[in-house]
Amino acid sequence: MTDSLPIHGNYRGYYTKRPSFHDPRLALIPSNIFKDARILDIGCNEGWVTCEIAQQLQAKEVIGVDIDDGLIRAAWKRRRTVWSQRPRISSPSQPSPSDSGDEQKPKRSKRPRSSQGEEKTKNRTERGEQLYSFPAAFEHMFGPLPIPPAELPGERSQFPHNVVFRATDWLKEGTIDDWEGYDVVLALSISKWIHLNNGDEGLLSFFQRIFSVLRSDGIFILEPQGWETYHKAKRMDPGLKKIGDSLRLRPADFERELLKVGFRSVEHLGQTGKGGLHAHLLKALVYELYSSNRLPACFGSLPEMIVPLMKLKAVGG
């Protein structure tokens, strides 16, 4: 995708305008839903929220997808940055890099070894352990630290090995990862863009596709953008304006539409922020599903076929 108008909400530098370290929207979501979960983050942009979930919320596997391949490249880079800058602890019994004598005899090299980078910012914890982190300035100068391959059992489900990024128009194509299904699907600040580019029908297909990739008792977290924000987006492009002017559904209708698609319940998780950063989150739960519902989304119109079945099951017990 070129650097043309961000008609999909595919903004560059999006997260530099938002609170960077802890996204306040995540605080509205019960953190236990992420623990050991397989998660899809649709419209992950440059991957900041995706990495935060993978690193800090004990997710087993996180797949971030975005329609813009340039943003996906930035997301992979973000993964290395977060990895480089993670705080590390060394116990008092382990000699730290600075205790090893290296500090007295600094060696010059073009790329710093991680230990040299770590020496810069060390603090002692209460238990006498030392905390190290790779200074951001080092990354600017030398690039992020390389990520070693996962070797130990369990490492695959830990950051940074537990997160991947894919470039795809998820509404139309999904991703190969959908096959296994997800415990949690996130769609944060993307519904407006799906709606304006694909109309009411497209948005309903989006909800149906999400429903189809969720596992039994899976959870869909949606942050619908307010209707008042559509007008500015429509002004960006005549195509968006044309579709935007034809829309009948409003964000206030989404809750009803989710229930029609087959979600068991919709809960309001709360609001955070102000103005352009204002967020209101919904959490929707799926029914106890037939295993057939785990068929991959690449079967296209399958969700439409399955949803009525789910309703029948719910009514018939």
Ligand SMILES: C[S@@+](CC[C@H](N)C(=O)[O-])C[C@H]1O[C@@H](n2cnc3c(N)ncnc32)[C@H](O)[C@@H]1O
């Ligand atoms: C406004 S950003 C929101 C980023 C992130 N979800 C957040 O809230 O922090 C919307 C993102 O959705 C992506 N997007 C829009 N339509 C998409 C589609 N059909 N498939 C995948 N990603 C899409 C855009 O490229 C953009 O990065």
